[in-house]
Amino acid sequence: MDTSNQAASSAKVAGAKRRRKLPTEANIALILLGIALVFEIAGWIVRGESFLLNPDRLLIIILQVSIVGLIAIGVTQVIITGGIDLSSGSVLALSAMVAASLAQDSDNARALFPALTDLPMIVPLMAGLLVGALAGVINGSLIAMTGIPPFIATLGMMVSARGLARAYSNGQPISLLSEHYTWIGSGATPVIIFLGTALIFHVALRHTRYGKFTYAIGANLQAARLSGINVNRHIIVVYSIAGLLAGLAGVISSARVASGQAGMGVGYELDAISAVVIGGTSLTGGVGRIGGTVIGMIILGVMMSGFTFLGVDSVYQEIVKGAIIVTAVGTDMYRQRKRKKV
Amino acid sequence: MTESYLIEVVRVSKSFPGVLALDEVDLRIRPGTVHALMGENGAGKSTLMKIIAGVLAPDTGAIRVNGSSVKFNSPRDALDAGIAMIHQELNLMPHMTVAENIWIRREPLRGMGLLIDHAEMVRMTQHLFRRLNVDLDPDEEVGNLTIANRQIVEIAKAVSFNSDVLIMDEPTSALTEREVMHLFSIIKDLKSHGVGVIYITHKMDEVFSISDEVSILRDGRFIANHVCADIDRDSLIREMVGRNIDELFPKETVSIGEEILLIENLSLRGVFTDVSLALRRGEILGLGGLLGAGRSSVAKALFGVTPATSGRIFVRGRQTIIDSPATALRCGMAFVTEDRKETGCFLSLSVLENMEIAVLHSRYTEWGLVTQNALTAECERLRQALRIKVTHLHECIQNLSGGNQQKVLLGRWLLTDPGILILDEPTRGIDVGAKAEIHRLISTLAAAGVGVILISSEMAELLGMCDRIIVMHEGRMTGTLERSEADQLNIMRLASGERRAN
Numbered sequence: 043m044d045t046s047n048q049a050a051s052s053a054k055v056a057g058a059k060r061r062r063k064l065p066t067e068a069n070i071a072l073i074l075l076g077i078a079l080v081f082e083i084a085g086w087i088v089r090g091e092s093f094l095l096n097p098d099r100l101l102i103i104i105l106q107v108s109i110v111g112l113i114a115i116g117v118t119q120v121i122i123t124g125g126i127d128l129s130s131g132s133v134l135a136l137s138a139m140v141a142a143s144l145a146q147d148s149d150n151a152r153a154l155f156p157a158l159t160d161l162p163m164i165v166p167l168m169a170g171l172l173v174g175a176l177a178g179v180i181n182g183s184l185i186a187m188t189g190i191p192p193f194i195a196t197l198g199m200m201v202s203a204r205g206l207a208r209a210y211s212n213g214q215p216i217s218l219l220s221e222h223y224t225w226i227g228s229g230a231t232p233v234i235i236f237l238g239t240a241l242i243f244h245v246a247l248r249h250t251r252y253g254k255f256t257y258a259i260g261a262n263l264q265a266a267r268l269s270g271i272n273v274n275r276h277i278i279v280v281y282s283i284a285g286l287l288a289g290l291a292g293v294i295s296s297a298r299v300a301s302g303q304a305g306m307g308v309g310y311e312l313d314a315i316s317a318v319v320i321g322g323t324s325l326t327g328g329v330g331r332i333g334g335t336v337i338g339m340i341i342l343g344v345m346m347s348g349f350t351f352l353g354v355d356s357v358y359q360e361i362v363k364g365a366i367i368v369t370a371v372g373t374d375m376y377r378q379r380k381r382k383k384v
Numbered sequence: 385m386t387e388s389y390l391i392e393v394v395r396v397s398k399s400f401p402g403v404l405a406l407d408e409v410d411l412r413i414r415p416g417t418v419h420a421l422m423g424e425n426g427a428g429k430s431t432l433m434k435i436i437a438g439v440l441a442p443d444t445g446a447i448r449v450n451g452s453s454v455k456f457n458s459p460r461d462a463l464d465a466g467i468a469m470i471h472q473e474l475n476l477m478p479h480m481t482v483a484e485n486i487w488i489r490r491e492p493l494r495g496m497g498l499l500i501d502h503a504e505m506v507r508m509t510q511h512l513f514r515r516l517n518v519d520l521d522p523d524e525e526v527g528n529l530t531i532a533n534r535q536i537v538e539i540a541k542a543v544s545f546n547s548d549v550l551i552m553d554e555p556t557s558a559l560t561e562r563e564v565m566h567l568f569s570i571i572k573d574l575k576s577h578g579v580g581v582i583y584i585t586h587k588m589d590e591v592f593s594i595s596d597e598v599s600i601l602r603d604g605r606f607i608a609n610h611v612c613a614d615i616d617r618d619s620l621i622r623e624m625v626g627r628n629i630d631e632l633f634p635k636e637t638v639s640i641g642e643e644i645l646l647i648e649n650l651s652l653r654g655v656f657t658d659v660s661l662a663l664r665r666g667e668i669l670g671l672g673g674l675l676g677a678g679r680s681s682v683a684k685a686l687f688g689v690t691p692a693t694s695g696r697i698f699v700r701g702r703q704t705i706i707d708s709p710a711t712a713l714r715c716g717m718a719f720v721t722e723d724r725k726e727t728g729c730f731l732s733l734s735v736l737e738n739m740e741i742a743v744l745h746s747r748y749t750e751w752g753l754v755t756q757n758a759l760t761a762e763c764e765r766l767r768q769a770l771r772i773k774v775t776h777l778h779e780c781i782q783n784l785s786g787g788n789q790q791k792v793l794l795g796r797w798l799l800t801d802p803g804i805l806i807l808d809e810p811t812r813g814i815d816v817g818a819k820a821e822i823h824r825l826i827s828t829l830a831a832a833g834v835g836v837i838l839i840s841s842e843m844a845e846l847l848g849m850c851d852r853i854i855v856m857h858e859g860r861m862t863g864t865l866e867r868s869e870a871d872q873l874n875i876m877r878l879a880s881g882e883r884r885a886n
Contacts (some may be wrong), residue, residue, distance in 0.1 A: 245753075249753050249754055249756065250749075250752055250753055250754060251744050251745075251749055251752075251754060254737065254740070254741060254744060254754065255741075255744075257730070257733060257737065258730055258733070258737075258741050261730035261731065261732045261733050262726075262727075262729065262730045262731065264726060264727040265727050265728055265729065265730055266730075266741075267689070267708075267709055268687070268689065268709050268719060268721060268727055268728075269709070269713075269741045269742045269796070270709050270710045270712070270713035270714075270742055270745050271710070271741075271745075272708070272710055324732070326732075327732075328730065328732040328733060329732050
């Protein structure tokens with residue numbers, strides 16, 4: 043009787059667990075659906091037309107979030123290790139500047155590097171990625187080697203990279219970029235790059251050694267080290283990937299507007315972190331998925347687009363966005379407390 | 385009800401997922417007595433005390449204080465009812481002074497209740513210390529005190545509540561003999577003031593020298609209550625263990641092979657000095673000693689966690705510099721640490737993710753992708769072999785009992801097929817059943833040719849499992865005992881610093 047009772051209760055625990063296991067992403071998708079439906083209904087009431095049944099709008103929603111989404115994919119991995127990256131917006135700007143300076147047309151009389159015009163598209167692309175990755179290596183090395191908290195290390199990079207971006211062309215925008223280059227940011231290309239990158243890192247996190255070590259470091263740094271993981275090297279790699287993706291976002295940004303500007307990407311890091319947190323990644327590390335981040339990103343996109351569609355002032359959009367971020371973190375804390383109590 | 389009790393625990397039960405920690409347990413404390421509570425690790429002593437102190441709520445059953453039923457929602461309720469607990473892990477704030485720690489949230493005030501009356505607080509502390517015959521500076525920062533003195537501050541704090549019942553959870557584990565004597569005189573003084581003391585301990589001597597009554601728990605059940613004068617040591621042990629020692633430590637006799645690990649004069653400045661030992665295939669080598677003797681530090685140095693500052697390590701005859709756990713892993717070593725939660729488990733991850741992490745360095749990767757199906761199958765096989773009680777491998781490890789978590793960690797290392805296995809307190813805080821299983825597993829591994837270094841503070845475990853026992857004291861080896869010559873007394877002598885004649 044005693045044992046059967048125990049078995050029953052443990053089965054119940056397992057059942058509850060499995061039910062919770064499946065939905066980490068499904069839950070967030072449901073929230074997305076709920077928000078979309080609210081806008082759909084409000085749309086019919088306020089404007090007498092559908093919000094969702096408009097393919098153009100749906101594409102624009104994803105297009106709008108693609109650039110920040112790329113950043114968020116990197117930030118997800120950083121946050122899973124228990125860190126944070128505040129530098130992505132500035133790194134984006136710096137990469138955009140460097141890439142743009144190597145992508146100028148030769149018929150531009152005021153090219154930044156007149157000798158380096160009409161280069162094949164691969165050159166500015168690689169330069170942008172390299173600048174991003176380099177910033178990431180510096181972030182990661184500072185954090186892994188010196189023990190400076192990630193918040194401070196990346197805050198420093200956030201300020202310095204922005205300054206560098208301004209200094210690079212004396213504050214002048216770099217424009218008149220070659221058509222080969224602007225293709226990267228045109229049409230649906232950014233969406234394809236965003237979703238492709240998301241898929242790659244989804245696989246990397248779930249099915250490779252790299253991913254498994256990333257989760258382990260976030261879940262328990264000491265135990266990870268004792269399991270033979272070279273924790274310092276891994277942390278540097280994770281921040282470098284985050285930097286690389288910010289660099290990629292910079293390339294796409296500059297290609298999209300055919301110009302590199304030092305003021306690009308201000309505040310993107312916060313939007314990215316918001317999407318990551320809304321997507322169910324825990325700020326304490328060890329928990330999180332790329333799929334969740336993609337959905338979290340789309341939630342932000344739907345809200346922006348929805349409020350605009352309804353004609354709500356952008357000031358109110360920000361108020362609501364803030365509330366959603368706090369709610370998401372609050373839910374995470376509640377979930378953890380519940381887990382600890384068991 | 386003819387007799388009066390300070391506190392009565394009546395048929396209290398408490399369960400955690402997968403474990404019934406307490407099963408209708410009774411406990412009655414008379415005023416002016418010391419009541420020893422004994423039982424093996426995992427018997428439910430700490431859980432019971434946490435319930436009495438209001439940290440945990442019982443599932444069923446009642447607690448009566450001075451005859452009336454009470455329900456504690458927090459440790460504060462228990463304190464208000466006159467029950468104070470001195471925790472095993474000390475709960476003092478190191479950056480605050482002794483006086484501030486004792487009177488926190490009860491500071492004497494002045495200036496219309498806006499300012500803390502520091503002078504009065506120091507005076508109150510001195511008064512309290514005089515009564516307890518303690519010689520400590522109330523203005524000293526707690527962080528500067530020795531562990532023993534911190535313990536005294538904890539006790540003084542508990543006494544300062546004028547509690548009727550004082551719970552002490554293994555208060556002497558970090559104390560020297562003189563400090564223990566001091567503690568005992570404090571306890572006797574409290575007794576004479578009518579205070580009831582619940583005293584949790586593993587040490588037989590203490591039970592017979594300080595307590596009036598003893599209650600025994602085993603596997604979460606109440607076994608017996610005796611007046612100390614009416615019971616002897618052996619029957620007490622029998623009631624605690626509930627079986628013979630032989631059954632508990634199923635040591636197989638195995639043929640011991642060639643040397644696989646040799647350490648020469650290993651030292652870590654300020655921690656341990658000149659440790660030399662040899663480990664052979666199939667051998668279980670025990671490391672004995674008191675807490676803080678440096679045993680865990682030797683293990684950490686061997687595994688490259690905090691590498692030694694001098695000395696040489698030979699693995700299978702080849703001199704090796706082990707500068708990180710990654711290197712140790714490549715040398716075929718495995719290390720199960722003493723602190724499961726801090727340095728072992730990934731608490732937010734599943735059983736599978738906890739198990740597979742170490743083997744991924746060397747196997748189960750093809751074209752950059754983890755061959756998850758093969759790996760999962762292997763983990764599942766191991767789960768059955770180790771009899772890990774879990775419904776499926778995707779369960780979060782946090783929901784497992786200590787014994788099962790420990791088996792998962794053992795599984796993590798067994799997957800790597802180690803030649804040298806270092807176990808630091810592998811059965812601490814684990815229930816008796818799982819403990820026997822882990823012992824059996826260690827034996828089987830040794831029989832299969834693994835060299836095992838076993839660190840344990842439990843005398844019976846060392847004596848039952850090991851082929852040889854090396855004893856350490858304050859960072860130095862004080863002697864080596866063969867299985868045939870080792871006994872409790874020998875080990876204690878060496879552990880307390882007496883050097884071996886030969």
